[in-house]
Amino acid sequence: MAEAVQEQQAPALPNEIDPREFDGPAFQRDPFPLYQRLRDHHPLFHDRFHNRWVLSRYWDIDGAFQDNESYDRAVYKPDGPYQFGSTHVFGPNILEYGNSPQHRWLRNIVAGQFVGNRLQVFLPMVAQICDEVIATFREAGEVELVSQFSSQVPIRVISNMLGLPREDEDTFVGWYQALIAGLGFGGEHLARGIQARNEMWDYLDPLIAARSKTPGEDLLSRIVSAELDGARMSPDEVKGFVALLLAAGGDTTDKAIANMWYHMMYTRPDQYADVQADPDLWDAVFTEMMRYDPVVHAQFRHTTREVELHGRVIPERAGIILYLGAGNRDERVFKDPDTFDVHRSDLHIGRENRSGRYKDGKPGHLGFGIGQHFCMGYAMARQEAMIACTKLMAAMGAVQPKFDSHPGINSPSIDSGGFRSPQELVLTFNPT
Amino acid sequence: MKVHIDLDKCYRSGECYYNHPELFEMSDAGDPVLKAADLTDAAMRLHAEQAAEVCPAGAILVED
Numbered sequence: 308m309a310e311a312v313q314e315q316q317a318p319a320l321p322n323e324i325d326p327r328e329f330d331g332p333a334f335q336r337d338p339f340p341l342y343q344r345l346r347d348h349h350p351l352f353h354d355r356f357h358n359r360w361v362l363s364r365y366w367d368i369d370g371a372f373q374d375n376e377s378y379d380r381a382v383y384k385p386d387g388p389y390q391f392g393s394t395h396v397f398g399p400n401i402l403e404y405g406n407s408p409q410h411r412w413l414r415n416i417v418a419g420q421f422v423g424n425r426l427q428v429f430l431p432m433v434a435q436i437c438d439e440v441i442a443t444f445r446e447a448g449e450v451e452l453v454s455q456f457s458s459q460v461p462i463r464v465i466s467n468m469l470g471l472p473r474e475d476e477d478t479f480v481g482w483y484q485a486l487i488a489g490l491g492f493g494g495e496h497l498a499r500g501i502q503a504r505n506e507m508w509d510y511l512d513p514l515i516a517a518r519s520k521t522p523g524e525d526l527l528s529r530i531v532s533a534e535l536d537g538a539r540m541s542p543d544e545v546k547g548f549v550a551l552l553l554a555a556g557g558d559t560t561d562k563a564i565a566n567m568w569y570h571m572m573y574t575r576p577d578q579y580a581d582v583q584a585d586p587d588l589w590d591a592v593f594t595e596m597m598r599y600d601p602v603v604h605a606q607f608r609h610t611t612r613e614v615e616l617h618g619r620v621i622p623e624r625a626g627i628i629l630y631l632g633a634g635n636r637d638e639r640v641f642k643d644p645d646t647f648d649v650h651r652s653d654l655h656i657g658r659e660n661r662s663g664r665y666k667d668g669k670p671g672h673l674g675f676g677i678g679q680h681f682c683m684g685y686a687m688a689r690q691e692a693m694i695a696c697t698k699l700m701a702a703m704g705a706v707q708p709k710f711d712s713h714p715g716i717n718s719p720s721i722d723s724g725g726f727r728s729p730q731e732l733v734l735t736f737n738p739t
Numbered sequence: 740m741k742v743h744i745d746l747d748k749c750y751r752s753g754e755c756y757y758n759h760p761e762l763f764e765m766s767d768a769g770d771p772v773l774k775a776a777d778l779t780d781a782a783m784r785l786h787a788e789q790a791a792e793v794c795p796a797g798a799i800l801v802e803d
Contacts, residue, residue: 662752
C-alpha cells in the first residue's frame, strides 16, 4: 500500500511563519524580509517552537520598553538561593537583576562616568588612543579595519577608564575577544570565554584588594567603594561588573564603528563624499546606522502579568523578544525605511534619550533601547565612535574598499545575543 | 523644600522619572512631572537631590 502513504503536502499559507526560520542562516544574514512579514501579518507572533512572543512594530516595542509594570528584564531575583556566575561568561552582573532597587544602585555607581562632565574629561584620552592605534598601520596605506582598528580602540578606552595598567592592554584585548565569543556561542566558545573570565578574575583580585584599601579617582575604585545601606559589592560582583563593562562598553562600540565604515564604503559611498566635506555628519551616520541595522537587534523581557495586545492576551511569565531591528524599519514610522540615508528628515538625529521622546517631535532609533534598561553607555558610545571615525577619516585621506564586493554585515546568531557587524573590512588609502 | 523643573532646559533625557519614579513621572509628551509627594520626608528629599544631580540638562533645582 505504498501509494496510499503518498506524502500530503500542506498548501503553503502565504504569510505563515515557520519559527525555525529564526534559526536559519538566511535570517542571520538578512533578517529584514522576515521582520517585514512579522510587522505586516503577525504584529504579535506567538512562537510556540521557541516558547516566546515576538514584537516587531515600532510603537509596540516602545510600549513594552516603557511599561515596567508588565515587562521585566530580570533573569534572576536578586535574593535567590543560587550562586551567580557559574555558567555565564560575565559572572554575576547588573543586567540579571532587572527592575530592582539593586539594579538601580549598581547602575548609578557607574552611570555618571559615561555622561556629562566626567565623560568630557576622558575624551582627550580617547583621541590619544585613536592616534596610537592609527599609527600602527597608517604607513602601510592599508588596514583591515575590524582587527586593526575598531576592535582595538574601545577596549583600550574602557580599561583606561577603569584604571587598569596600560602595559597590560594587549592582554585585555585577548580576554575581551574570548569573552565576546563566549557570549554569542555555546560549546567550545563558551568554555574559552569562561576560561578567559577566570584568568581575568585572578588578574583583577589583587587590583580590587588594593583599590578597596586605597581608592583612587578611577572607575574601579568607585565600584569597589560604593555602598548601599552600608554594604559594598562582593569581590565576585565587582568582577562581574568589570567583565560586563569591558564587553558592553567595548564590543558594541567596536562593532558600531565597523558598521559605520561598512555603510560609508559599500552602502552609500556617494554620501561618504558628503561626510568628507562635513565631518560633523558622522553624527548622522551613527544615528542612521543605529536605525538601519544596529549592532544589537533583539532585547528580551518576560511578562509579569497578562498583557493585552492586538486583540490577544499574552500570559503572565511569558518570554518576549523585542526586535529593535524590525521596529527601526517600520514603514508606519519611517519613510523608505530600507534606504540608508544620512540626510533623513524623519528621524531624530543626534543625542539619544532614555525616554524616547524628543522635542523636535521626531521618533528616535530603537538601537539603545528605551526606559529602565536604556543603554547606560549611550553618550560614550556616540562620542567615542565620532572621535574614532573623524580621526581615521582625517588620517587616511583618499580611501576606498580593497574589494569591490563584500559579504555584508552578518551575525553568528543575533537572537542568542550575538551582535551584527562585518567580519572583515579591508580599506586602502593614501596617507597624506 | 521645593523642587523646580525647568522645561526649557529639559531635553527629556528621562533620568529623573526612570531613576526616581517615587517623585517624578513622565507626561505623554515625555516631560517630567512632579508627583504629589511629602517633600518633608527624608527619603523624598534624597530622591530630589539625586535627581537634580543626575539630570544631564541641569533642569532640576532643589530649594530649601
